[in-house]
Amino acid sequence: MLVFRQLFDPPSSTYTYLLGDSDAGDAVIIDPVFENVHRDTALLRELGLRLVATLDTHVHADHVTGAWLLKQRCGSQILLSEASAAANADRLLKHGDRIPFGTRHLEVRATPGHTSGCLTYVLDDHGMAFTGDSLLIRGCGRTDFQQGSPGLLYRSVQDQILSLPPECLLYPAHDYRGLTVTSVAEEKRFNPRLGGAVDAADFAGYMNNLGLPHPKLMDIAVPANLRCGRPDGSATVPQEPAWAPLTCTFSGVWEIQPTTLEERIAGSHADDIQVIDVREPQEFTDALGHIRGARLLPLSQLAGRANEIERGRPVVTVCRSGARSAQATVLLQKSGFKEVANLAGGMLRWRAESLPVEDGGN
Incomplete structure (x- = not known):
């Protein structure tokens, strides 16, 4: 049976996803957050699952990934896009790769445009997809830094995400309003940036005039995520209590x-x-x-x-x-x-x- 949990990090409005095969006991985590590693390892333990891999949808600019720390705690592999140019990864992914966990797997789809290394992970039955920032609920990620491109993002979303079955559920990396899930059918109809009759020129005009400030943690998060979350000398690693085994x-x-x-x-x-x-x-x-x-x-x-x-x-x-x-x-x-x-x-x-x-x- 498929195990699925959607977890949330309030400071960065980041969604982290756990998928597991309850029969085999294997699991993957998508977009883990550094500060939430205790939470994530506790959930794995309570569900009786073994973490085999962490998957980042892209090099985040608003939080530090928990991939490296989870590897230290669980022995899991670190997976992300080969286009990310990140260090410390165990496997660099490209379009068409498969990521197994037990008897299930995720299909890797390259969806650049928000960043050059954005990936969307699609469940084997095409019933769920994890879109990172490439497609948000009634929106999408910005395209004005980290090799972003409105033209690339428009083609990525249309060709790789909105081409999935209409009933496929879409889970983004963030939502700032508390929304949790959407579907291909909904976004094709109602996404104001990418749905309906919007074409590539409409989309580029919209994205090139957003005028957004850069994320507050960008100067910290991006370098750390290019190390897959491995701390440098200035980072504080969440510590286990030292006074007793807890x-x-x-x-x-x-x-x-x-x-x-x-x-x-x-x-x-x-x-x-x-x-x-x-x-x-x-x-x-x-x-x-x-x-x-x-x-x-x-x-x-x-x-x-x-x-x-x-x-x-x-x-x-x-x-x-x-x-x-x-x-x-x-x-x-x-x-x-x-x-x-x-x-x-x-x-x-x-x-x-x-x-x-x-x-x-x-």
């Missing part, structure tokens, strides 16, 4: 596993970690019991009593199932705590793994 969930919560926490509090690191139990008082001493050394601070009181928790030591929040304590991590982070993690599965997991408790039943 896992970030797709919902953005850092978690610690019960056995890892037990090892920490039973060993020489016992004084390094604060365990905050956010259940109600009667739960603290019920059949589940509580973790030795844990401090009771109910979630309903946490926001007003956060100043009672030391800021210089990491905090692990605990509840029955992990739901309330996940919310507690969010509240503590909003209060300025930097090193906070949720106990995965809460006391239910803790007891299921036969870890020691105080005041609990057998």
